[in-house]
Amino acid sequence: MSTISKVNLCDLPYPALERFVMEELGFKKFRAVQIWQWIWVKNVAGFEAMTDISQSDRARLAEIAEIRWPAIADVRVSADGTTKFLLELSDGELVETVLIPSDAPKRPNDVTVRMTQCVSTQVGCAMACSFCSTGKLGFRRNMTMGEILGQVQVARAYVGDTQPERPIIRNLVYMGMGEPLLNLATVMDSLRTLEHPKGLAFSPRRITVSTCGIEAGMREFGDSGLAFLAVSLHAPNQELREKLMPRAAHWPLEELIGALERYPLKTRERITLEYLVIAGVNDQPEHVKQLARICARLKAKLNLIPYNPTPGTPYRAPSPEELLRFEKALWAKDITAIVRKSKGQDIEAACGQLRAAHDAAARGDATGA
Known part of the structure; x- marks a missing residue:
């Protein structure tokens, strides 16, 4: 056999x-x-x-x-401590997972590095977002539960995370390659496995699942209470959303916001709106006003992510001054907006970049685009 x-x-x-x-x-x-x-x-x-x-x-x-784990095909370690793995699955497909160190100890005299891991749920992605390397790969297939959690197993072994009562990998974010809600049943099985009391016993408060907005499954996921929800917004109006996120925009933005108004939240829980800040594209004064109208309707916080330049796209990252201007304009509208520090830019840590570079090298394409 x-x-x-x-x-x-x-x-x-x-x-x-x-x-x-x-x-x-x-x-x-x-x-x-x-x-x-x-x-x-x-x-x-x-x-x-x-x-x-x-x-x-x-x-x-x-x-x-x-017990089959993904194999490590490549590892890149950034100057800031971010570690990116390119993992090979049993059929030869490649996926990415990233370990991101915390900025500072949580307690005085705590020298243990705490990490957040970003995991993938699909090989490639069907959503075709114009700013994303994974979107350029297209959709290959869904990942199995063992492949999703195999990323965690490989990372735990790599960093010597052997004491679940004092874990090094403290938080998990389903924000890697793929759209989690298009692999919903398997993603939910993986969350139940992570949270099983005889296993790692992860708290739902330490896990976030990100979606670009999939109508089917969002309510089911919300009712499960298995993890926090993050929504990749990236555009505050339907026209721009159609340009940046053409597949996601099939569900009109107004209907998505309406669904988020009805989304079940626990006490003190808020939805995170992920907003990739692309210089000159979605960071203008009119976008601030549109975001203010959206946030006024929701119990949400806005997570600002400076764009990590991707080869072959026409977009550029905002300068520190542009990002600060945009952030302050949002604050002036009473929006809870927090800039997420960009890490791992020297190791192609944005979603899909390492896989794309690997594929380009295999083709002999020196540009990596």
């Missing part, structure tokens, strides 16, 4: 793992808990490490199952 035909246990949510252990392997129910904790808490990559499981049971596991 080839390795690829074996069941990847990382693809199984806990109820499915329990059924597999009892029905396919004939093991007692408690074995499921043991295997689950070895995979998700202790982060082992093989059955030989599962020392509280008998050798005969480990041999049986190895016959029909495996």
Whole structure:
């Protein structure tokens, strides 16, 4: 039997793992808990490490199952500590994940580096946003749960994140390659796995899922309470949204804002509106007024992201002065707007850039565009 035909246990949510252990392997129910904790808490990559499981049971596991992680194809480390991985999946497809260090310790004398990980949910993306390298790749396929969470497993192993009670990777953002709500069932399985009390026990308050605005599934995701919601807005009017985000704009902006008005929020919870600031395109005085009208309708905060230049696009990043001017204009309208510090620009950390550069190198295209 080839390795690829074996069941990847990382693809199984806990109820499915329990059924597999009892029905396919004939093991007692408690074995499921043991295997689950070895995979998700202790982060082992093989059955030989599962020392509280008998050798005969480990041999049986190895016959029909495996723990399959993505392989590291490339790693880039920025001067600011941002680390970007290009990961190869079992079918040869490539995806990206990024580790972003916190700016400062959370407590005095705390020397432990805290990190946020940005994970991908699809190979490529169907949304074709004009500013995004991933959008240029087109859509290849959805990722499995094991591939989505395999990014976390690889990153935890890389940084030595071995104590879930004192994690190095503190927060997760589903903001990498792909549109999470177009892979909704699998994304929700991955969130339940992260939050399982016998596993990593991630709090929903430490996980954010970003969408460009997908009508089908948004309410279901909101009702689940599995994570915070971030919405990639990037344009404060329908005309500009159609230019920047042509596929997302099929759901009219007015209808999206109406859905966000009805979106279920917990106490003290707010929706994050992600806004990529592109110099001269969406940062003008009229855009400030339009954003003010949107924010007045929502319980939301505006996360300003300076554009990270992407080869082959006509856009440019705002200068520090332009960004500050735009931010102050928003403050003057009583909008809660925060600039998210851009990191990893020296390692092509924007979504899809490393994959695009890898593909260009494979074609012998020196420009990388």
